Amino acid sequence: MQTRMVAAVAVLMPAIAFAQPGTVRLACGPANRMFATLSQGSIASDTANGFDLGTVPAFTGKACTSDQPFFISANLPEGTYRVTVTLGGPQASVTTVRAESRRLMLEKIPIPAGGAETRMFDVNIRYPEIADGVPGHVVKRKPREFDNLDWDHRLTLEFNGERPSLRSVTIEPVTEPVVYLAGDSTVVDQDTEPWAAWGQMLPRFFMPGVVIANHAESGETIKSFVGEQRFAKIFSVIRPGDYLFLQFNHNDQKPGAVSLEDYNRLLREYVAKARAAGATPVLVTAMNRRTFDDAGKITNSLGGYPDAVRAAAAETRTALIDLNAMSKTLFEAMGPEVSRKAFMHYAANTFPNQTAAIDDDTHFNSYGAYELARCVVHGIRAAKLPLVKFLAADVPDFDPAKPDPQATFSLPMTPIRIKTDVTKVPQT
Template sequence: MCGASSTAPGGAGEDKEMGKIKMRQRKYGWTMLLLCGVCVSASAQKAIEFTCGKQAKGAISLSAEKRYTAPAESDATGRPAFGFDLVASPDQFAGGACASDHAFFFSVAVPDGNYQVTVVLGSGARSTTTVRAESRRLFVDKRSLAAGASATEVFNVNVRTADIAGGSGVGAKVRLKPREIGALDWDEKLTLEFNGEHPSVRSIAVRPIGDVPTVYMAGDSTMVDQDKEPWAAWGQMLPVFFGPRVVIANEAESGETIRSFTGERRFDKIMSTIKKGDYLIIQFAHNDQKNGSPETTDFQGSLAKYVDAVTAKGAHPILVTAMNRRTFDAEGHITDSLGGYPQATRAFAEERKLPLIDLNAMSKTLYEAMGQDGTIKAFVHYPANTFPGQTTELKDDTHFNSYGAYELARAVVQSMRDQKMPLAAYLKAGIPAFDPAHPDSVATFDLPRSPLFELEKPYGK
């Protein structure tokens, strides 16, 4: 996943970049790194494999005592830092499986790039395992297995740090918000969460890849990978619908406008690695609307800059109209709380002949089908003491819980299929059709909660 080099081959700039590669090899213990400026094919690289049973040839055996510790710059062990992370290790190591009656996390140090992850699930007992990666990106939704059974799941994970490869200025970085510092989406490792009823895994393999399209995402808190419960957004649900021939790189962040996304160098980060054949999904409005109308903020002018830069790279922009807030009138209809932004997005897409996912229209249908009371179950509305340390009511009509985020992601996926977008070719087979006028019942929705909680409201509203 490399962009154009900013240094001449064989020159001092390339020597400098090779020095960076060698330094990161020492840090991460990886034999091949993807560092833009010096591009090495990742498709033939071997995976590093971890097993929960007897050590297989070339694999690393896991134990409860092996906890993740951040690698030092001078680390020369020949393999990356790895181990169980964040919460207690699994407490059952038998029959060639790591298993537990609680959620557990596993991390391995890797540099920026895309990675194919292969997990073999199952144990000697009956298990149902949900797998998330990084900041709660959903990849495997409740895989149930009988005692002694196994199942292999393969998915692709994007890993990033704040560093901008080839960026202008010394130490070019994304300007992270305080809430992002130390977040799993921006740290030096790839983290997996195993959750559910007796979550179980037999082996984990991680391999760098560079031969699949990347779907980048630019947006705000309604799209971001919300890293803590009970908050969720549709972008972090999207990976579960796609197979291993594509990777989702959700770089949305809470509180962003289309201008601040550029000012904080988030767009620069995307442009430093986006390549021909990749995609960029763009959704803004919620925070832009607080700063004025689309005309006063030159919203369409900013869209044009994004689209022009992406298409110049040979990549494909996809526009998304922002979903509605939970604002009902007396007759039970959703009211417009986003000013002219959704229509400005539609008009720009029509003028430039760009693919458009009209999530604003679909969310109106979805919310009205749920009703004013039903939508409470899709947003962050919880009485006091629902979560640890929560002494007051949570009441938010902009941000979703996992159920609401999942339903919106289903609407996005259905729109891709209905319009026969090229990106739809990468969807998993057998995904049921979705009609926003007939949403899934919340009573049938059962995504296990992550053990990580945050009661503070995300930036933006």
């Protein structure tokens, strides 16, 4: 869990008050009539915007810089926002920006000493409350979700990397198509390193103009997504022109969970509901587990559920992203040994408080999640979805048979804030 802390600073300046709703403009350094000025005393609270999670960077000229990650939070209404950041500082820097629970927005932006570069990305903020006129109607969150940055009433931005540096940030409400993700722990915004899933990597591959709203949660089946009011939440905010991506299987197939009959029925029901709302449904087959046979080929450990998704897509004429097939190609291209480095395989004592090894062939680290997100983007292209026009131009199409080399992949790690073994974070 990520617990908010109050930073201890030598001199406390007034925190920056926020206007709700509206635009938030924050800048480092001397006062600017167009921006609220961030200082070491600008600490986020329920009534103020500023630095969060116990982090305060240094101030040099008109830049906030640090040799450690730092966080900025703004109190905002539920909705979609265009975030404009001007990065750079007096020293050379390479800055990665994440939002909320480790959603990857900007990847390793290099800025020379004294330089500045402005980038934009779009973020969706969600509340647990369901605005459908039913008093007290909320998403039935699991205990681990109550301190999750995805569900609070703030937008939190993480600035990380090699001397991360920021000059200013502007946050403005926008109206645009939303891509809602419904799924399980292989899709969710994993909030604790080294866990990761493809849904939280997906925003990195899109330009402003469309936004990813990842409602997936660990341990979910398509049936529990109904019972916990997660579909109710999505359908309280989904609008014509939006998208609904559905990927369930890993938990549905477990004994006594969801029969194939119920799975088929619910897939078709929510495809129909999306269309009735004017949204475009997209069915995604679940990726394979890391189950190799003696010949180095991936075996099917997911039963008849991937085929059920394929059949539902064909029958209902719904766009299909066959991540199951692509992941088989991807993992076989990696091979049994390299693929271990895409999953949660870590020796004991790799992380603080981790006393035992973890060997998990279902869940992914950042490398595995990133490669699967690239497969999903390839699937969007193959399906010729209108979303193609919003794909980032700096990333070419992806061939699952030619994965990015694991040895050259890196993303800066979000600080681990839980005080227990990270490998014990519940996923089911």
